[in-house]
Amino acid sequence: MTRVGNMLLVEDNKDDELLTLDALRNAGVSNSIFVVRDGQEALDYLFVEGSFATRDRNDRPCIILLDLKLPKISGMEVLRRIKADERTKRLPVVVLTTSSEAEDIHNCYGNGANSYVRKPVEYEKFLEAIRHLGLYWTLVNEPAN
C-alpha cells in the first residue's frame, strides 16, 4: 500500500476551491488537501520558505493541482519553477484552468505539466474530469477491502 500523501491545491478563487474540493471528495479522493491562494504561497509551501519556512521539509505533496490564473506569480511561472528545481521537478503537476487556449495548453506541457484539466462550466463534466484525475494520479482512495 502506498503511503497516502497530501495534495496541494493552488487556487485563488474561493468558489472554485470549494467546487474542486467537493469534486475531489465526490471522486473519492481521501488525501489531505492543502490549499494555497496564490503563486507565491505555492512556491513558499513547496520550497519551505516564507510563511511556510517552519513546515516539515519532508512533507511533500503527492500531486499539485495548479490554477494558471493566480495573483502575484502566475500559475505558468510556478509550474516553470517547480520543474526547474531538483527537489520538486518530479512532483506531478495537474494544471486546472478555464482556458481552452491552444497556446496555454501548449505552454503547460512545454513547461513540464503532467496533465491539463480544463475547468468546464458544467459541473458534471468537471466532476468527471477530476474523477479521472484522481484515479490516475493519486491512487489514494483505495476501496477498503
Added chain:
Amino acid sequence: MSASSASFSTLYRYGISVVAVVMATAIRAALEPVLGREAPYLPFVLAILLVGHFEGMGPAFLATGLSTLSTAWFFLEPQRSLIASPSARAALVMFVVVGAALSILIGHVRPSLVSALKAAETPRKRIEMLYLTPDTGETARNVWVKFWQRPHFFWLSLAAIVVVLEAGSFASIWTRFSEREQWSLHTHQVLEKLESLLSTLNEIETRQRSYLLTGEDRDLAPYREESEEIPVRLDEIQELTADNPRQQEQIKNLRRLIAARNVALEKNIELRQARGLLAVDEFIKDSPGKGTMEQIRKSLAEMKSEESFLLDRRNEAALASAKTMAEMMVSGASLLLIVLVAGSRVIDRHISARKQDIELSASLAAIVNSTEDAIIGESLDGLILSWNRGAEKLYGYTAAEVLGRPSLLLSPPEIPDEMGTVLRHISRGKETERYETVRIAKDGRKIDVAITSSPIINRIGELIGVSAITRDITGRIRAQEKLRESEAQFRTLANAIPQLCWMANADGWVFWYNRRWYEYTGATPEQVEGWAWQSLHDPEVLPAVMERWNGSIASGELFDMVFPLRGADGVFRPFLTRVMPLRDKDGQITRWFGTNTDISEQTITEEKLRRVLEQRDQAMEAGDLGTWDYRLETGEVFWDERCRSMFGMMTGDRIDYDAEIQLIHPEDRVAVAEAKQQALAGVNDGMYHQEFRVIWPDGSVHWVASHGRVLFKGEGRSRRAVRFNGVKMNITDRKRAESEILDLNATLERRVQERTGQLESAIRELEAFSYSVSHDLRAPLRSVEGFAKILLRDYSGRVLDEIAADYMKRMRAATQRMGKLIGDLLALSRLTRQEMSRQRVNLSEIAHSVLMEYAAREPDRCVQVEVESGLFADADPALARVALENLLGNAWKYTGKTAAATIAFGTCGSSRSEATFFVRDNGAGFDMAHVDQLFAPFQRLHRAEEFEGTGIGLATVQRVIRRHGGRVWADAKPGQGAVFYFTLGGDG
C-alpha cells in the same frame, strides 16, 4: 629618247656602210697581186650588195658613192688621183649606175618582202601544218604557174637580163675602145722610133764629120756605136709596122738608102784615113751621100705622116666608140631603171597582195583553229591530213596522234561504210548535206555529231581530199530536252501561281491563258482568245485599257496598269496587270507575257497598313513619344521632331551620340553611357531602358525616358550591332507626380505605422480580453453552475422543494448555455487570429470523419449519408475541418426531426475554375427571406426550443471561407431542407 635612238640607229647603219667600203678597199688591195689592174670593182659590188641587204637603200647608196671614190683613188690609173682616163671614167659611171640599181633593188624591194614574209611566217607555218593540204600533184606546169605567180622572180630576171645585155655590149665596146687605144699607143711608138732613127742617123753623120775634121780615132768610136744601132731600130720599126705593108715598103726602101749611105760614109772615112783632110773636104762637096741622106729623111717623113694619119683615124674611131658606149650606157641604165621601178611597183603590189593572202589565210587558220567545231581534212583514200584544235578537243586525239591515220578510226564499228559513201559523194564534186551521226572519241566515248563535208580542191582545181566540219551536238540534244522540260515546267508553274497570266503574239493576239485565268473568269478558251478578253472588262475602263495596251504594242514598252476584271461570279476586282515584251536576239518582240494580280486583298492590306501607321503616329503623338534611330553601320542618326523637342533642340540642330550625351544632366551621363554600352554589348538581348535628366539650352531641367533596343546581325564572333533605335518620352510630369507620390507614400507609411501600432495594441487588448473572457467570464458561471448542482444534489427534497429544484435546474441550464456561448465566441475570434497554411486537403475524408463523430455521438439516429469521394481542395486543414464541422453539424442538427434524414456532401458544376462544394440536407430548412441574417453572428432562424444553437456556427463558416478567399451561400425552403454552397478560392 626614241628620236635620239632613231638617229643613232641611222648613224649606225651608215657607219656600217663606211666600214663595208673600207673593208672592200682592203680586200681589193690584198688581191692586187692576183688581179693586177683587172676587176677593180668586184669587192665593192659585194659590199654594196651586203650593205643593201642588211641596212637598206640609203646605206647602199652611200656605199656606192664611197666605192666609186675609193676605186678612182686607189685602183685606177693614174693612182692617188681622182682623175681617170676616159675609158675608166666610163667604167666608173657604169659602176655608179649598177651600184644605184643594186641599192634600189636590194635596199627597197627586199626589206618589204622580208617584213611581209616575216609577218606572215608564223601563221603561214601553222596553216601549212594544220590545215593547208600539201600540194601532192606538183607538175612542171605547176612550177611554171608558180613562177609566174611570183612576179619578183620575173622582174628580177628581166632586170638581170638587162644588166647582162648591158654588160655584154659594154664589154664589146670596151674591148674595141681599148684596141683603139692600143693602136694609138702603137702609132706613138712607131713615130717615136722613127724620130729616134732619124736622130740616130743625124748623130752618125755628125760623128763622122767630126772625125773627118779631126781625123782622130777617138771620134770614130761613137760613130761606130751609133751605126750599129741603126739596124736594130729598123728591125723594131719593121716589127711595129708589120701589119702595114706600105710602111714595110718604106722600111725596105729605107734599109736600102741607109745601107747606101753607110757605104758612102765608110768611103769618106777611108779617104780621110788615106788622104787626109783635104780629100774629105773635096769628097763632101760633091758626095753622093748627100743625096742619100735627103732621101732617107724624105722616107722617114713619109712614114711619120703615114703613122700620124693612122693615129688621127684611130683617135676618131675611139672617140666614136666612146660616144656609142656612153649612149648605150645611158639608154641601158634608163632601161634598167624603168625595169626596176616597174618591177618594184609590181613586186610591191604582189607583196601586199601576198601579204593580204597570208593574212587572210592566217585569219582563216585562226578561225579554223579557234572554232569549237572539229575540222578534219582527209585525203581521198581516207587518211587524216589535217586536224584542228576543235578536233583535238572533240575527239581527244592530238594532231600528232592521228595525222596520216585512217579516218575510220573515228567511226563506230557498226557504221563503217559512212565515210566511204561520203567520199564517193564528194569525189563527184558535191558537198554533202549536213548529216547527224555518231563518232567515237579517243576514250571510247560516243559523241552525237553533225557533219558537213566538202571537197578540198588544190590551186589548179583538182580534188585532193575532203574537209569534214564536225559539230558536237550532244549539248544541243540535251538542250532540246531541257527546253522541252523547261517549257513543261513553265506550264506547271504558270498554272500553279495564283496570278492570272497569258501570252500574246507581237501584234497583241492572245493565244494562251493559264488555268487560273479560266478559273477566275469562268470563260472558255474560245470566249477570250485573241482580243475577245475585252468582254471581261468594265466597259467604262476598257477604252483607257485599250489605249494603253495598243500604245504598248506600238512602242514595245512595258504595260503596267490596274483595272477591274470580271470574275466568274460577276464581281469586278482590281487587278494589277503587267505585260512584258519577250524579244528575240535582234530585239524584235516575239510575244508578250502578261500577268494579272488580284490586288483586292493587297488593297485591303495596304489600307490596313496605312491605318496602322496612322494609329501608330497618333499613338506616338498622343503618348508624346519621339522616335530615334542610330544606324551604327552608316553612322546615320534620325531623331524626329518630338525627340528633338524633348532635348530642347531646334529642327535643324545637329544630333549624334556625343551631342546627346552632352545635353544630359552631368549626374546622369555616366549611367546613360553605361546603359548604352551594355545594350550595345548585347547584355539583356540589347534592351535599353533609361530615365535621365536633360538640360535644355535655356537651363531648365527635364526628365526623359528612353527605351530602345540594339539590333544585331550575324552569329557568334561575327555578331555585331547594326542599329540602335527606340522611343523617347518626356516624363517630367510623371517624375513630378512620382516624387509627390513618394512624399505621400512616406506620409502614408508613417500613418500606416501609427495605425498598425494602434491596431496591434487593439489586437493585444482583444487578446487580453478574450483571455480574460475565457477565464473571468467563465469562472462565475462555473460557480453558479457548480453550486446549483451541489444544492440539487445535496439539498433536493430536504431544503429545496420541487419548484426550487426546477429553478435551480433552469439556472444551471442558463449558465451552461452562457458557457457555450463564450466558448463559441472565443473560437470565432480565434479563427481570425490563427495562422493559415494552405495545403492539399481531402475534404471527403474530413466530411466523412466528422459525420462519423456525429453518428457516434447519437447512435440512435438513422441518417443517410452521401459523401462524394476524392474531393480535394487547397485549404488550411484545421479551418476546413471547422467549416465542415459546422455545416455538417447544422445538417445533422436540422434533420433531427426528419424521418428519412439525408445528408450529402459533394461538388456541383463549377462556373469558374474553382470548384463549388455543397452540403445538403433534407431537414428543417429555412425561409429565404431571412437569408441575409444567416451568416451574422448570434443570429438564429430557429427558436432554441426547436433546435439548440448559439448562432455562431455559420458566422464561423463564413469567416473560414472568406479567409480562404472563397464564397459561401445558401439555398433553402422551410421544411424541405437546405443546401450550403461554398468555394475555397485558390485553384480549388
